[in-house]
Amino acid sequence: MSLAAPVVGPKTDSSITGSIRLYNTLTRQKEALVTVKPGHVGMYLCGPTVYAESHIGHMVGPVIFDTIKRYLVYCGYEVTWVVNITDVDDKLIAASRKRGISMFQVATEMTADYLSNLRSLGVTQIDHMPRATDNMEEIILFIEELIQRGFAYASDGDVFFDVARDVEYGQLSNRTLDSQQGEGGEAASKKRSSGDFALWKSAKAGEPAWESPWGLGRPGWHIECSAMSRRILGKTFDIHGGGLDLVFPHHENELAQSRCCHGQPMVRYWMHNGLMRAGSSVGKVGGRATKADTDASSSASTTPATADAPAIASDAPADVSTKISRSKGAGGLADQIEKHTGERIRFFLLRTHYRSTIVFGDEGLEEAGQALNSFYRLISRFERITGVKFFEGVEYPSRRADGDMRLAQAPASDLRQSISALRQSFLEKMDDDFNTGGAVSDLFELARTINRHVDEHKLEETAKRTPEHLASFSLGMSVLHELGAILGLFIKPPKKTGDDDSGKLVEDLMQLLIKLRADARVAKNFATADAIRHGLTALSIGLQDLKEGTTWERT
RNA sequence: GGCGCUGUAGCCAAGUGGCUAAGGCAGUGGAUUGCAAAUCCACCACGCGUGGGUUCGACUCCCACCGGCGCCUCCA
Numbered sequence: 001m002s003l004a005a006p007v008v009g010p011k012t013d014s015s016i017t018g019s020i021r022l023y024n025t026l027t028r029q030k031e032a033l034v035t036v037k038p039g040h041v042g043m044y045l046c047g048p049t050v051y052a053e054s055h056i057g058h059m060v061g062p063v064i065f066d067t068i069k070r071y072l073v074y075c076g077y078e079v080t081w082v083v084n085i086t087d088v089d090d091k092l093i094a095a096s097r098k099r100g101i102s103m104f105q106v107a108t109e110m111t112a113d114y115l116s117n118l119r120s121l122g123v124t125q126i127d128h129m130p131r132a133t134d135n136m137e138e139i140i141l142f143i144e145e146l147i148q149r150g151f152a153y154a155s156d157g158d159v160f161f162d163v164a165r166d167v168e169y170g171q172l173s174n175r176t177l178d179s180q181q182g183e184g185g186e187a188a189s190k191k192r193s194s195g196d197f198a199l200w201k202s203a204k205a206g207e208p209a210w211e212s213p214w215g216l217g218r219p220g221w222h223i224e225c226s227a228m229s230r231r232i233l234g235k236t237f238d239i240h241g242g243g244l245d246l247v248f249p250h251h252e253n254e255l256a257q258s259r260c261c262h263g264q265p266m267v268r269y270w271m272h273n274g275l276m277r278a279g280s281s282v283g284k285v286g287g288r289a290t291k292a293d294t295d296a297s298s299s300a301s302t303t304p305a306t307a308d309a310p311a312i313a314s315d316a317p318a319d320v321s322t323k324i325s326r327s328k329g330a331g332g333l334a335d336q337i338e339k340h341t342g343e344r345i346r347f348f349l350l351r352t353h354y355r356s357t358i359v360f361g362d363e364g365l366e367e368a369g370q371a372l373n374s375f376y377r378l379i380s381r382f383e384r385i386t387g388v389k390f391f392e393g394v395e396y397p398s399r400r401a402d403g404d405m406r407l408a409q410a411p412a413s414d415l416r417q418s419i420s421a422l423r424q425s426f427l428e429k430m431d432d433d434f435n436t437g438g439a440v441s442d443l444f445e446l447a448r449t450i451n452r453h454v455d456e457h458k459l460e461e462t463a464k465r466t467p468e469h470l471a472s473f474s475l476g477m478s479v480l481h482e483l484g485a486i487l488g489l490f491i492k493p494p495k496k497t498g499d500d501d502s503g504k505l506v507e508d509l510m511q512l513l514i515k516l517r518a519d520a521r522v523a524k525n526f527a528t529a530d531a532i533r534h535g536l537t538a539l540s541i542g543l544q545d546l547k548e549g550t551t552w553e554r555t
Numbered sequence: 556g557g558c559g560c561u562g563u564a565g566c567c568a569a570g571u572g573g574c575u576a577a578g579g580c581a582g583u584g585g586a587u588u589g590c591a592a593a594u595c596c597a598c599c600a601c602g603c604g605u606g607g608g609u610u611c612g613a614c615u616c617c618c619a620c621c622g623g624c625g626c627c628u629c630c631a
Binding site: 028045046047048049054055057058059060061062089090091173174175176221241242243244245246247248249250272273274275276277322323324325326351352353355356357359363364366367368370371374377378381425429435437438439440441442443444445448451452454455456460521524526529530533537542543544545546551553555 | 557558559560561566567568569570577578579580581587588589590591592593594595596623624625626627628629630631
């Protein structure tokens with residue numbers, strides 16, 4: 001008999017389940033999701049400029065978009081998700097000079113860093129990751145079209161977007177041209193107006209350059225997103241996202257380029273995630289020492305590209321936190337992941353709403369980890385009682401419609417009733433602008449409901465178990481799996497300790513101690529039993545006496 | 556200065572014009588346990604920055620004020 005819950009119904013049909021609403025930065029309100037192509041969602045997230053290591057702030061967008069895609073797919077949409085890599089830019093050139101390696105090398109290195117961070121946080125749903133340097137033809141073509149349509153002009157090797165020609169300019173960030181205070185940068189003399197921005201920049205000697213109708217040069221910052229999104233997603237697509245700090249100028253300019261080039265809107269829904277701040281009480285951000293700029297030993301472990309960047313908040317008042325950014329020295333996310341694990345960080349991010357500001361710090365991560373552990377304890381409890389492996393043996397519906405049907409067909413019981421209600425509540429929160437923070441609360445309630453079921457029916461005691469109660473238990477765990485998967489949680493077993501030789505030895509030694517203590521307990525020699533427990537406690541090892549034996553864990 | 560966000564218990568954090576304001580962490584009491592851990596139960600904001608206003612009724616809408624933050628320059 002398999003305790004794994006059956007997956008009901010055909011794998012998928014094209015019907016969409018649920019009514020999703022999302023906050024649109026452009027209109028500043030929540031709107032119902034109506035896609036360009038029925039049943040399909042095209043979404044584009046602005047990825048990093050790969051000139052230095054990524055920091056935790058770079059992960060907010062990918063994690064929420066990864067979750068959004070999982071949810072949309074769960075609801076029956078076919079989703080194409082694009083994240084670009086900007087691998088040509090002034091900062092990349094500067095980094096390559098500083099490090100004495102090619103721009104290409106810098107980009108390759110930092111892209112690898114970015115990808116590894118994404119993987120650690122369970123961001124696995126990206127379909128396309130186009131690089132700017134692989135799309136030069138498309139970019140140049142785009143610029144030519146803009147010139148032809150009269151929205152851009154060439155000027156001494158550079159090409160600028162003519163902001164004055166676009167009467168709708170400023171809609172996204174809600175600002176008028178008059179209020180622009182841009183100085184125009186060093187290219188000011190070549191511009192018609194200070195608000196004009198570069199589509200193409202002429203190359204100076206020794207800079208990486210591509211052939212173009214305007215001479216050797218490279219693309220401006222915004223054009224690659226317009227060109228690459230059009231190539232992959234079309235002239236108008238559904239969702240465009242990024243950090244709140246990209247609203248202006250990046251997205252405003254992207255939007256202007258694309259709309260003017262095509263005479264139709266670029267995007268239906270603009271989504272922006274809140275920015276992350278670092279609590280200075282943390283002392284470190286992204287693994288960077290607070291005094292990196294004065295302490296040579298601490299900067300030895302950082303990369304040459306950012307080693308002498310100023311530290312964050314090193315002289316700020318103790319209760320102040322500031323935005324995390326690389327220009328302030330953040331980086332070294334890999335160290336944070338090593339310390340806290342990717343899933344914990346992901347859970348930490350999803351506990352709050354994506355549009356709110358998050359203060360990143362050890363206290364919050366610890367707390368998140370504490371909370372996450374309770375789910376893993378439930379998973380162990382399930383495996384112990386049923387003998388079924390949660391990660392390999394519990395099947396769960398990958399589509400909302402299937403999940404609905406499965407629950408409707410399950411034998412009626414109080415547990416099914418409450419599980420069903422919690423699942424419903426969870427999905428309604430997700431429908432409402434992907435409210436993962438609210439949805440997580442239902443996950444906790446679900447875990448508590450399942451634990452209560454196990455307690456009430458004494459499922460820890462072999463003799464008291466009934467097939468009905470075990471089946472209900474499994475159904476609950478399957479729903480936990482189903483909902484967790486939407487958030488990208490509980491998908492893979494956490495990495496095991498004890499896979500190597502020393503781990504094996506520790507395990508054997510622990511079993512020996514547990515055996516000795518068990519003998520002492522049988523003999524009512526509690527002094528010895530307690531001596532073992534307390535001795536292990538001092539080594540940060542906890543023992544749990546269960547009905548079926550004793551387990552141990554590092555604390 | 557312009558545009559925008561935000562202020563909910565010790566901490567983190569959802570949320571709604573009107574049932575007892577989710578959930579988590581921490582804490583307290585209880586069940587359970589030789590002890591402990593885990594789990595479960597109970598308790599933990601008569602109030603949602605402050606002061607006004609609208610309303611039959613606001614934490615939720617409006618105004619003012621105070622505090623925190625972001626963008627306006629590169630930034631996820």
